[in-house]
Amino acid sequence: MKKLHLLPLLFLTACSTTKPPTLVLRPQTPPPVADNSAIRYPEVLRAYHIGRYVDPNDDLVMHEQHVFYRVEENSHWNFHPGPANGSVPEPLPARNTAFSPTPVNDAILAEVNAQRLATVQIEMEAQSLAAALARFQAALQQTKTNLEETAVLRAQVSRIQQELDALQAAQKQNASSAALSLTNQSPNEFLETEDTNYHGLGP
Numbered sequence: 001m002k003k004l005h006l007l008p009l010l011f012l013t014a015c016s017t018t019k020p021p022t023l024v025l026r027p028q029t030p031p032p033v034a035d036n037s038a039i040r041y042p043e044v045l046r047a048y049h050i051g052r053y054v055d056p057n058d059d060l061v062m063h064e065q066h067v068f069y070r071v072e073e074n075s076h077w078n079f080h081p082g083p084a085n086g087s088v089p090e091p092l093p094a095r096n097t098a099f100s101p102t103p104v105n106d107a108i109l110a111e112v113n114a115q116r117l118a119t120v121q122i123e124m125e126a127q128s129l130a131a132a133l134a135r136f137q138a139a140l141q142q143t144k145t146n147l148e149e150t151a152v153l154r155a156q157v158s159r160i161q162q163e164l165d166a167l168q169a170a171q172k173q174n175a176s177s178a179a180l181s182l183t184n185q186s187p188n189e190f191l192e193t194e195d196t197n198y199h200g201l202g203p
Helices: 003-016 106-184 185-202
Strands: 044-050 066-073
Touching: none
Parallel strands: none
Antiparallel strands: 044 066
């Protein structure tokens, strides 16, 4: 009979559920980012902004402004020699100018200032040279105008001289023909002509 009393206890223990173990998921910490620029240079990626433009293959199609990215330089190995003992080199600063800042010291600042001063002086000399060139061009244009006016005046003087020569030649020809006609007259005709002239001049 004692065994029959134990049967319900067995059923009760069989019906009881056990709690499953709780699983806790913890993210793993990522490995530290190593600077491998002493071993391999990373790629250089640049972004470019493009405005609206007409499709070169179809002038009825216009592309809207957008940004496109271009790989300027692929990743490549760093062939600079490491330490002489053959051990793994320590991470060095990036040797690629796209990733290394420009070093600044007093000598570089002095050189930059000297270059700026030289640039200012060159710009001032260029401006003075441009002004002198403008004055030279104006004087050249004035000289050209003066030469043209001188040529016109010389042509006019030459024409007037030709007209004076023609008048003098005509006057000499008239004088010579008048003298010839007087010498061809007889003394009586000459006296009559002089008398007519005398009476014509009288009151």
